[in-house]
Amino acid sequence: MKQDAGPRKRMHPWQTPLALGCFFLGLLTVVQFRTQQREGFPLSSYRSSELVQMIRELEKERTNLRQELSHLRGQMAGYEKAALQGANLKKELSSQMMTARLQAGLLAVKGPGLIVTLNDSPKRPKTGEDPYFFLVHDVDIQQISTELWAAGAEAVAVNDQRLVATTPIRCVGPTILINTVRLVPPYIITAIGDPSALETALKMRGGILDSLAPSILNGVEVRLEKRKEVLLSAYKGSLLFRYAKPVKEGED
Structure with a gap:
């Protein structure tokens, strides 16, 4: 051989x-x-x-x-x-x-992070009480997401909808629209970053959780959970630009 x-x-x-x-x-x-x-x-x-x-x-x-x-x-x-x-x-x-x-959020990512769960209150407002403080609103998700980004979050998603630069977050009737998808509570905001830094940013005095205190007193659920690893899906929407064009060198 x-x-x-x-x-x-x-x-x-x-x-x-x-x-x-x-x-x-x-x-x-x-x-x-x-x-x-x-x-x-x-x-x-x-x-x-x-x-x-x-x-x-x-x-x-x-x-x-x-x-x-x-x-x-x-x-x-x-x-x-x-x-x-x-x-x-x-x-x-x-x-x-x-x-x-x-x-751009085009890749699925994983890493340590923080999970924020928001849910409407199970209570019904009594006569004279403002229903606004019994529900989770689009502005709540916007403010929490902004605080997470400011605290160093590298990726954020809401109910598996990856947030990117063009992501809209707004109320549409009883739902909240994110990336053209209508979401209903509970709203689970997942962020990748330093878990302790993200949690501290939300809990700081005069921060977002303090502003939600009236809603929390009425039964609105706001729960924070640090995780060693979370998984975020990739953004699945469109990234086409119809009007914005890159500026060539020397044109600015």
């Missing part, structure tokens, strides 16, 4: 034509030498001056071949450098593209 000789060395593109050129040059020399012998001109019949001239020509040819080989090696080094630069550029562009997709 033949043993595996191991991985073959990779042939450079210039090696094949150079090897073929050397082979044919050697073959031509042998043929010429044998032809001269057959025609009755042995090497011993050459005069000293002719031999010296022949040696000089051979040395010149050898020098030319060495220069050509050096040139080919230089070209190969240039190709390898260009290939390496191309690979580095491709890697850099890939990294930038990944960062852009993350920032």
Whole structure:
């Protein structure tokens, strides 16, 4: 049984034509030498001056071949450098593209974070009580999301709807519209970031939770839960821009 000789060395593109050129040059020399012998001109019949001239020509040819080989090696080094630069550029562009997709919310992400659960009060307002303080409103979700972003959240979602720059959050009848999707309570806001920093931002004196105190007293549920890992889905909506166009360099 033949043993595996191991991985073959990779042939450079210039090696094949150079090897073929050397082979044919050697073959031509042998043929010429044998032809001269057959025609009755042995090497011993050459005069000293002719031999010296022949040696000089051979040395010149050898020098030319060495220069050509050096040139080919230089070209190969240039190709390898260009290939390496191309690979580095491709890697850099890939990294930038990944960062852009993350920032745009186009990739599912996971990491430590905070879960905020909001739910309408199970109580019914009594006569004279304002129903507003028994429900969760779009402004509550907007303010909580803004506080989370300000506290360093890297990704935020509401009921699995990923928030991006163009995400609308507004009341539509008894529902709240987020990313063209109508949501009903409970509203679960999930944010990826430092769990403690996110929680502290919401609980700070005079912050969003203090502003929700009247609603909380009426039974509106506001619950915070730190997690070692949460998972957020990618944004599934449209990101087409009909009117906004990038400004070219020098136009601003």
